[in-house]
Amino acid sequence: MTAAGSTVFVVDDDESVRRGLKRLLGILGYRVESFGTAAELLSRASFGRSCCIVLDIRMPGMTGLELQDRLAEQGDSPPIIFLTAFGDVPGSVLAMKRGAVDYLQKPVDERELTAAIQAALRRDEQRRREARERDDARAKAATLTPREREVMQYVVGGAANKQIAGWMGIAEKTVKIHRGRVMSKMCVGSVADLVVACQHADIAPRKQP
């Protein structure tokens, strides 16, 4: 994977660190945006493009760990690589537990840093793909009528057409028509794909009325 077009957000209260990382990562081909405080990042950055965050764990005001929490609360956090100076080890365990990509000691090794950034960007790719699929599935599910939606839930719950007809008090033939519309509206060719689409759209299967 290439660096081209990916953004690395550098958050560190130390001017030297910000400047050095910005220069290095810039030469490596990343777009770099740097912030002196966690609050600045929260207020200015948008995470729609391919991106990751290189975050100092110990900062005045909001600490790196607090920022991690805030981003997690917002629900759509880019992957985080923590940087730490000597002596912040207790924080590292916590950071990793909460899903940080890596935890690097200052001064950072170039290979370590680029490897971590690559891993982070891969994870970000996946994050954004999942987000896209989720949005996609939700948009499609929104076009279903209530009847179609009910039929879909029974189908992904594993029920046969006959059972569904009995539960809903309609003809089996009608169930088949609904089912066909569901498959075409959700743009899927198999029940297995429909199950995945429902998961993305966060729609629960039904096993009985």
Next chain:
Amino acid sequence: MQRPAKPSRERHDWQGDVASIRRLLDAAPFGIAVFDGRLRYRYVNEHLAELNGVAAEEHIGRRLEDIAPVALGLAREALAKLASGAKVVEHVLPPEIRQAPGLRQVWKARWFRVSMPPRRKPWLGVTVDGGTPAGVPQPKEAKDSGTRADEEFYRAVVEDLTEVVSRTLPDGTLTFVNEGYCRYFGKNRGEIVGSKWSPRATADDVPGNEAQLGTLSAANPVVVNEDRVCDRDGAVRVMQFANRGFFDATGRLLETQSVGRDVTAQKEAELALRESEERYRSLVQCSMDAVLLTAPDGRILSANDAACRMFGRTEQELVKLGRSEVVDPTDPSLAPGLQKRDRTGRFNGELTLIRKNGERFKAEVSSALFHDSRGQARTSMVIRDLSEMLAAKERIRAQRKALSRVERAARLAAMTSSVAHEISQPLTGIVSTALAARRLLSRPAPSLDELRECLDEILEDSRRAGHYIESVRRIVRRGDPSGRTLEINDVVRDAIRLILADTEASVVPVATRLGKAVPRVWADPIHIQHVLQNLIANAQRAMAGGDPGGKRVEVATAFDAVRRAAVVTVSDRGPGVPPDKLEWVFEAFHTTRPGGLGLGLATCRSLVEANGGRIWAAQRRGGGARFQFTIPVAEEPTA
């Protein structure tokens, strides 16, 4: 009150012979002495003879000062007072006089006039309370001349005695009372003689007294008893009577002669003494210090619980053993200590003592010489076991040592971590920039400008690291300040100008309130500037973020006349310093700020102290922190 009848009318009522009168006096339960006009003993009863330690007959004709020199002054004073109209002169003797020879154990003396035949000067009588009243000495058979002069004399003494004298028939009818009796009970002699004694005793006591008097017999002619009586004012008093029975040849009781005196005060004093002794005893018993009551000859008379515990012995054992077994006799301080106590009454010092198991130990002993209520020389020893104290001291020292080891290790860890943290920041910049520069060089046509920029940044970061190392070194080994006389206000202005020149820091305004009459100080201006910059930067950081309204750092100067120093105050309206951290903020590598070093304030303290000042933190009234430091004024005449 009716006047008592004249003695002349009463003379014939006295029915005894001279010998019986005299026996009455001899057997009195208190001391009686009579002196002539030149203060020579003319009569001494058995009780007083025993108090004086000189046989009664050996007193006669000798002068008062030969036997009881201390009493001479009292006698002269009494004579003077009696001559000027006093009926009785009473002396309650202070304890120190009671120790004097001749007045041993005497605690009260009552002087009275003994009327002598017309044209002769009156003699001086004294009755004395003291000694142990329990044992009444048996009067020896006195050789009496039986002359009329003798009889007159004894009659006079009996009559003039301030104490109460009476004679009673076996059925309780009084046949004689002296004037003292009449005075005491406030009755006329005519009213009393012929009546029974019992109405004057409190009703409760009458049966007991009658029973006691019933034991009088030829073989046991003297009974001492105590009566509660009602005096002339109706107050209940305690009287002690010595009653002597007179018997005929068949042993039948003819009459009883009684001498009594008011012992209420004495009883009360005894009770008070007993209570106070009990109090002291419980105080001594409960004392954490070991206390021994000893005699100057080395006997141990009693020991409290702490003493028993300390020596590992029971009180009985200690009493049996005596001092020589519990104090190491070979201790060279012992003999001088005892000598000092004999000389000055006190001794304080260290002695070697011996426990039951033979263990010798050092103890702080404080000993005093005193006399108990009976006048016996006694000594007390209050002992504090130093071995326990020394052991405890040693334990505390060891604990402190361990603690300081832990503390040193913790400080070292904090310092290492802090230094590493702070060095790693510019180092990260240096490494990253160098890596970037190398990448640049591998390009076909690297930009020299960009490479120069990289090198500049690397140099800048390196310098920063160097500064940091310098500031650590300043704490570890602060340099000698190159002091000079300067205006503190100038330094403050310079420091603020420098701060405001730094664009990043000038977000929070700095207000000044500079004292006008602050004398010049002696200090290194670079040091003071560094301290001020640190404190102001801290204050600004404390208010970083959030609404800029109302944010302000205030720097004030003033003169503290007591400390002879300029006081500089830097206050902010930030969150302030938690009270439990106020003392810690100046510790190196201690920081309350995430990302903070914990070096700034430590450096400030180091610098302020190097310039002879003090620095401290407090909470600002109304919220925020207040840091203050002093710089001593220059030693020069202030204009």
